[in-house]
Amino acid sequence: MKRTLGIALVFLAQSALASGSHDLVPVNPPPAAPAAxxxxxxxxxxxxxxxxxxxxxxxxxxxxxxxxxxxxxxxxxxxxxxxxxxxxxxxxxxxxxxxxxxxxxxxxxxxxxxxxxxxxxxxxxxxxxxxxxxxxxxxxxxxxxxxxxxxxxxxxxxxxxxxxxxxxxxxxxxDRAFSTSSGSSEYVAVYGANGAAPPTAIGGFASSKGRLLFPLAGRSEVRPAKREGTDGPGLEIKATMNAPVRAVFGGRIAFADRYGPYGRLVIVDHGEHYYTVSGNLAAIEVKVGDEVSAGERLGTVGDEGRGPMLYFEIRHATQTMPPAVWLGL
The missing domain is CATH 1.10.287 (Helix Hairpins)
Structure with missing residues:
Protein backbone atom coordinates (compact mmCIF):
# COMPACT_ATOMS: atom_id res chain seq x y z
CA MET A 1 0.00 0.00 0.00
CA LYS A 2 1.29 3.41 -0.88
CA ARG A 3 -0.40 6.43 0.64
CA THR A 4 0.83 9.94 1.23
CA LEU A 5 0.01 11.43 4.59
CA GLY A 6 0.98 14.76 6.10
CA ILE A 7 -0.28 17.27 8.61
CA ALA A 8 -1.88 20.55 7.60
CA LEU A 9 0.26 23.49 8.68
CA VAL A 10 -1.31 25.31 11.65
CA PHE A 11 -0.07 28.37 13.54
CA LEU A 12 -1.86 27.34 16.73
CA ALA A 13 -0.67 23.72 16.95
CA GLN A 14 -1.15 22.47 20.49
CA SER A 15 1.02 19.34 20.62
CA ALA A 16 3.29 17.17 18.53
CA LEU A 17 2.52 13.50 18.02
CA ALA A 18 4.58 11.11 20.14
CA SER A 19 7.04 8.98 18.21
CA GLY A 20 7.24 5.24 18.77
CA SER A 21 5.01 5.27 21.85
CA HIS A 22 3.15 2.16 22.92
CA ASP A 23 0.37 4.06 24.63
CA LEU A 24 -0.18 7.36 22.91
CA VAL A 25 -2.50 10.07 24.18
CA PRO A 26 -5.71 9.81 22.10
CA VAL A 27 -5.90 12.52 19.45
CA ASN A 28 -7.89 12.73 16.26
CA PRO A 29 -5.80 12.09 13.12
CA PRO A 30 -4.90 15.37 11.48
CA PRO A 31 -6.20 16.17 8.01
CA ALA A 32 -4.21 14.98 5.03
CA ALA A 33 -1.81 17.47 3.48
CA PRO A 34 0.41 17.50 0.38
CA ALA A 35 3.76 15.77 0.55
CA ALA A 36 5.33 19.22 0.40
CA ASP A 175 4.56 1.14 4.04
CA ARG A 176 7.76 -0.71 4.87
CA ALA A 177 5.96 -3.02 7.27
CA PHE A 178 4.45 -4.67 4.19
CA SER A 179 7.57 -4.49 2.02
CA THR A 180 9.51 -7.32 3.61
CA SER A 181 8.66 -10.47 5.52
CA SER A 182 10.16 -12.28 8.51
CA GLY A 183 13.48 -13.89 7.89
CA SER A 184 14.59 -11.25 5.41
CA SER A 185 17.70 -9.25 6.12
CA GLU A 186 16.07 -6.16 4.61
CA TYR A 187 14.91 -3.16 6.57
CA VAL A 188 11.54 -3.87 8.21
CA ALA A 189 10.22 -0.53 9.42
CA VAL A 190 11.32 2.85 10.68
CA TYR A 191 10.59 1.80 14.25
CA GLY A 192 11.59 -1.83 13.72
CA ALA A 193 14.52 -4.14 14.04
CA ASN A 194 15.65 -7.14 12.00
CA GLY A 195 16.23 -10.59 13.31
CA ALA A 196 15.65 -14.26 12.72
CA ALA A 197 12.18 -15.40 11.69
CA PRO A 198 10.00 -16.26 14.69
CA PRO A 199 8.76 -19.81 15.10
CA THR A 200 5.37 -20.46 13.50
CA ALA A 201 3.09 -23.43 13.23
CA ILE A 202 4.16 -26.26 10.96
CA GLY A 203 3.16 -25.46 7.39
CA GLY A 204 3.16 -21.71 7.91
CA PHE A 205 0.41 -19.14 7.80
CA ALA A 206 -1.02 -20.14 4.40
CA SER A 207 -1.67 -23.72 5.54
CA SER A 208 -3.79 -22.39 8.42
CA LYS A 209 -6.33 -20.73 6.13
CA GLY A 210 -9.81 -21.27 7.59
CA ARG A 211 -8.35 -22.31 10.94
CA LEU A 212 -6.77 -19.13 12.26
CA LEU A 213 -7.41 -18.18 15.87
CA PHE A 214 -10.14 -15.54 16.23
CA PRO A 215 -8.57 -12.21 17.34
CA LEU A 216 -11.01 -11.77 20.27
CA ALA A 217 -12.09 -14.24 22.91
CA GLY A 218 -15.78 -15.18 23.09
CA ARG A 219 -18.64 -14.51 20.68
CA SER A 220 -18.66 -11.26 18.72
CA GLU A 221 -20.75 -9.54 16.09
CA VAL A 222 -18.74 -9.40 12.88
CA ARG A 223 -19.41 -7.42 9.72
CA PRO A 224 -17.40 -6.75 6.56
CA ALA A 225 -16.05 -3.20 6.42
CA LYS A 226 -13.81 -0.94 4.44
CA ARG A 227 -12.67 2.08 6.36
CA GLU A 228 -12.35 5.36 4.52
CA GLY A 229 -8.73 5.74 3.55
CA THR A 230 -7.94 2.03 4.05
CA ASP A 231 -7.46 -0.62 1.38
CA GLY A 232 -9.98 -3.14 2.71
CA PRO A 233 -11.72 -5.51 2.72
CA GLY A 234 -11.63 -5.89 6.47
CA LEU A 235 -13.80 -6.85 9.39
CA GLU A 236 -15.31 -4.74 12.13
CA ILE A 237 -15.63 -6.93 15.20
CA LYS A 238 -17.77 -5.49 17.99
CA ALA A 239 -16.45 -6.00 21.50
CA THR A 240 -16.44 -4.52 24.96
CA MET A 241 -14.13 -1.58 25.58
CA ASN A 242 -10.56 -2.65 26.47
CA ALA A 243 -11.22 -6.30 25.56
CA PRO A 244 -7.90 -8.09 24.87
CA VAL A 245 -6.87 -8.35 21.21
CA ARG A 246 -4.73 -11.37 20.43
CA ALA A 247 -2.47 -12.60 17.65
CA VAL A 248 -4.22 -15.03 15.30
CA PHE A 249 -0.92 -16.72 14.41
CA GLY A 250 2.70 -16.55 15.48
CA GLY A 251 4.93 -13.86 14.03
CA ARG A 252 6.89 -10.70 14.64
CA ILE A 253 5.55 -7.18 15.24
CA ALA A 254 6.24 -5.06 12.13
CA PHE A 255 4.36 -1.90 13.16
CA ALA A 256 2.93 -0.66 16.46
CA ASP A 257 1.76 2.94 16.48
CA ARG A 258 -1.07 5.27 15.52
CA TYR A 259 -1.74 5.52 11.80
CA GLY A 260 -4.43 7.59 10.04
CA PRO A 261 -7.88 5.97 9.75
CA TYR A 262 -6.71 2.82 11.55
CA GLY A 263 -6.18 4.64 14.85
CA ARG A 264 -3.76 2.75 17.08
CA LEU A 265 -2.57 -0.16 15.02
CA VAL A 266 -0.50 -3.35 15.27
CA ILE A 267 0.78 -5.19 12.19
CA VAL A 268 2.07 -8.74 12.71
CA ASP A 269 4.42 -10.23 10.10
CA HIS A 270 3.66 -13.97 9.93
CA GLY A 271 6.32 -14.80 7.32
CA GLU A 272 6.04 -15.50 3.59
CA HIS A 273 4.68 -11.95 3.16
CA TYR A 274 1.52 -12.64 5.18
CA TYR A 275 0.39 -9.97 7.64
CA THR A 276 -2.51 -9.33 9.98
CA VAL A 277 -3.63 -5.80 10.77
CA SER A 278 -5.39 -5.00 14.07
CA GLY A 279 -6.64 -1.41 14.28
CA ASN A 280 -8.88 0.79 16.41
CA LEU A 281 -6.97 -0.17 19.57
CA ALA A 282 -7.26 1.62 22.89
CA ALA A 283 -3.77 0.54 23.93
CA ILE A 284 -0.83 -1.20 22.30
CA GLU A 285 0.97 -3.78 24.44
CA VAL A 286 3.77 -4.82 22.06
CA LYS A 287 6.61 -3.07 20.28
CA VAL A 288 8.19 -3.48 16.87
CA GLY A 289 10.51 -6.46 16.76
CA ASP A 290 8.66 -8.44 19.47
CA GLU A 291 7.97 -12.07 18.64
CA VAL A 292 4.47 -13.24 19.49
CA SER A 293 2.72 -16.59 19.53
CA ALA A 294 -0.84 -17.34 18.53
CA GLY A 295 -3.15 -16.09 21.29
CA GLU A 296 -0.64 -13.62 22.73
CA ARG A 297 -2.02 -10.17 23.60
CA LEU A 298 -1.32 -7.34 21.18
CA GLY A 299 -3.40 -4.65 22.87
CA THR A 300 -6.98 -3.79 23.79
CA VAL A 301 -10.12 -2.79 21.90
CA GLY A 302 -10.72 0.95 21.56
CA ASP A 303 -13.45 3.32 20.45
CA GLU A 304 -12.75 5.87 17.71
CA GLY A 305 -16.26 7.31 17.90
CA ARG A 306 -18.37 4.46 16.50
CA GLY A 307 -18.48 2.25 19.56
CA PRO A 308 -15.85 -0.21 20.79
CA MET A 309 -14.71 -2.54 18.03
CA LEU A 310 -11.65 -4.12 16.46
CA TYR A 311 -10.84 -3.41 12.83
CA PHE A 312 -9.07 -6.46 11.35
CA GLU A 313 -7.38 -7.15 8.01
CA ILE A 314 -5.29 -9.94 6.51
CA ARG A 315 -2.80 -9.15 3.78
CA HIS A 316 -0.48 -10.99 1.45
CA ALA A 317 2.22 -8.44 0.69
CA THR A 318 0.14 -5.32 -0.03
CA GLN A 319 -2.94 -7.20 -1.25
CA THR A 320 -5.84 -7.36 1.20
CA MET A 321 -7.39 -10.83 1.60
CA PRO A 322 -11.00 -11.59 2.70
CA PRO A 323 -10.45 -12.18 6.45
CA ALA A 324 -13.69 -14.10 7.07
CA VAL A 325 -12.47 -16.98 4.90
CA TRP A 326 -9.16 -17.17 6.72
CA LEU A 327 -10.87 -17.13 10.11
CA GLY A 328 -13.29 -19.87 9.05
CA LEU A 329 -16.39 -17.69 9.45
Missing part, protein backbone atom coordinates in the same frame (compact mmCIF):
# COMPACT_ATOMS: atom_id res chain seq x y z
CA UNK A 37 3.98 20.15 3.85
CA UNK A 38 7.42 19.69 5.43
CA UNK A 39 8.95 22.09 2.91
CA UNK A 40 6.06 24.54 3.35
CA UNK A 41 6.53 24.45 7.12
CA UNK A 42 10.26 25.06 6.77
CA UNK A 43 9.59 28.08 4.54
CA UNK A 44 7.00 29.44 6.98
CA UNK A 45 9.40 28.97 9.90
CA UNK A 46 12.15 30.76 7.96
CA UNK A 47 9.78 33.67 7.29
CA UNK A 48 8.90 33.87 10.99
CA UNK A 49 12.57 33.80 11.94
CA UNK A 50 13.20 36.71 9.57
CA UNK A 51 10.36 38.70 11.14
CA UNK A 52 11.73 38.01 14.62
CA UNK A 53 15.22 39.05 13.45
CA UNK A 54 13.76 42.27 12.02
CA UNK A 55 12.11 42.98 15.38
CA UNK A 56 15.41 42.38 17.16
CA UNK A 57 17.17 44.83 14.85
CA UNK A 58 14.40 47.42 15.26
CA UNK A 59 14.56 47.03 19.03
CA UNK A 60 18.33 47.52 19.07
CA UNK A 61 18.07 50.73 17.01
CA UNK A 62 15.22 52.08 19.17
CA UNK A 63 17.04 51.34 22.43
CA UNK A 64 20.20 53.04 21.17
CA UNK A 65 18.25 56.12 20.05
CA UNK A 66 16.33 56.21 23.35
CA UNK A 67 19.58 56.08 25.29
CA UNK A 68 21.06 58.94 23.24
CA UNK A 69 17.78 60.82 23.54
CA UNK A 70 18.06 60.81 27.32
CA UNK A 71 21.29 62.80 27.09
CA UNK A 72 19.81 65.21 24.53
CA UNK A 73 16.72 65.82 26.70
CA UNK A 74 18.90 66.57 29.73
CA UNK A 75 20.97 69.04 27.69
CA UNK A 76 17.84 70.66 26.22
CA UNK A 77 16.30 71.00 29.66
CA UNK A 78 19.45 72.69 30.97
CA UNK A 79 19.31 75.19 28.08
CA UNK A 80 15.61 75.83 28.76
CA UNK A 81 16.39 76.66 32.39
CA UNK A 82 19.12 79.08 31.33
CA UNK A 83 16.81 80.81 28.84
CA UNK A 84 14.08 80.94 31.45
CA UNK A 85 16.32 82.58 34.03
CA UNK A 86 17.53 85.11 31.47
CA UNK A 87 13.99 85.96 30.47
CA UNK A 88 12.98 86.31 34.12
CA UNK A 89 15.85 88.70 34.86
CA UNK A 90 14.91 90.90 31.91
CA UNK A 91 11.25 91.12 32.85
CA UNK A 92 11.41 91.61 36.58
CA UNK A 93 10.62 95.12 37.79
CA UNK A 94 14.10 95.97 39.00
CA UNK A 95 15.64 95.43 35.56
CA UNK A 96 13.48 98.03 33.74
CA UNK A 97 15.56 101.07 32.48
CA UNK A 98 13.58 103.89 34.10
CA UNK A 99 16.01 106.79 33.58
CA UNK A 100 17.41 105.85 30.15
CA UNK A 101 14.81 107.51 28.03
CA UNK A 102 12.75 106.19 25.17
CA UNK A 103 15.67 104.59 23.32
CA UNK A 104 16.63 102.55 26.37
CA UNK A 105 13.08 101.29 26.72
CA UNK A 106 12.99 100.20 23.05
CA UNK A 107 16.32 98.42 23.38
CA UNK A 108 15.13 96.65 26.51
CA UNK A 109 11.89 95.59 24.82
CA UNK A 110 13.88 94.09 21.94
CA UNK A 111 16.04 92.14 24.40
CA UNK A 112 12.96 90.83 26.17
CA UNK A 113 11.43 89.73 22.86
CA UNK A 114 14.63 87.93 21.83
CA UNK A 115 14.77 86.21 25.21
CA UNK A 116 11.14 85.19 24.91
CA UNK A 117 11.68 83.71 21.46
CA UNK A 118 14.80 81.87 22.59
CA UNK A 119 12.92 80.43 25.55
CA UNK A 120 10.01 79.40 23.30
CA UNK A 121 12.43 77.70 20.88
CA UNK A 122 14.09 75.75 23.69
CA UNK A 123 10.71 74.74 25.15
CA UNK A 124 9.50 73.53 21.73
CA UNK A 125 12.71 71.59 21.13
CA UNK A 126 12.59 69.94 24.53
CA UNK A 127 8.93 69.05 24.01
CA UNK A 128 9.68 67.38 20.67
CA UNK A 129 12.52 65.38 22.22
CA UNK A 130 10.27 64.18 25.04
CA UNK A 131 7.52 63.26 22.56
CA UNK A 132 10.06 61.29 20.56
CA UNK A 133 11.07 59.49 23.74
CA UNK A 134 7.45 58.56 24.45
CA UNK A 135 7.08 57.32 20.86
CA UNK A 136 10.22 55.18 21.16
CA UNK A 137 9.06 53.72 24.49
CA UNK A 138 5.70 52.79 22.99
CA UNK A 139 7.48 51.31 20.00
CA UNK A 140 9.57 49.13 22.30
CA UNK A 141 6.40 47.97 24.07
CA UNK A 142 4.89 47.10 20.69
CA UNK A 143 8.04 45.22 19.69
CA UNK A 144 7.89 43.22 22.94
CA UNK A 145 4.24 42.29 22.29
CA UNK A 146 4.98 41.34 18.68
CA UNK A 147 7.94 39.22 19.74
CA UNK A 148 5.81 37.30 22.25
CA UNK A 149 3.16 36.67 19.57
CA UNK A 150 5.72 35.63 16.96
CA UNK A 151 7.59 33.42 19.43
CA UNK A 152 4.35 31.69 20.34
CA UNK A 153 3.60 31.25 16.66
CA UNK A 154 7.14 29.95 16.11
CA UNK A 155 6.74 27.39 18.88
CA UNK A 156 3.42 26.20 17.47
CA UNK A 157 4.79 25.95 13.94
CA UNK A 158 7.86 24.08 15.16
CA UNK A 159 5.51 21.63 16.89
CA UNK A 160 3.64 21.30 13.59
CA UNK A 161 6.93 20.60 11.81
CA UNK A 162 7.84 17.89 14.31
CA UNK A 163 4.36 16.42 13.92
CA UNK A 164 4.72 16.35 10.14
CA UNK A 165 8.10 14.64 10.42
CA UNK A 166 6.66 12.15 12.89
CA UNK A 167 3.69 11.43 10.62
CA UNK A 168 6.08 10.95 7.70
CA UNK A 169 8.01 8.41 9.79
CA UNK A 170 4.74 6.62 10.53
CA UNK A 171 3.94 6.61 6.81
CA UNK A 172 7.34 5.11 6.00
CA UNK A 173 7.02 2.58 8.81
CA UNK A 174 3.54 1.54 7.70
Missing amino acids: STQSTALALAALDRRIADLDAEEEVSKRELSELGTRIAEAHARTLLRGRAFYRLTRAGMLPVGGGFDALVTHALRVERARRSLATELTGEKKLRERGVSLSRGLERIARDRVALSSQRTAMDAARLAIEDENRRQMAF
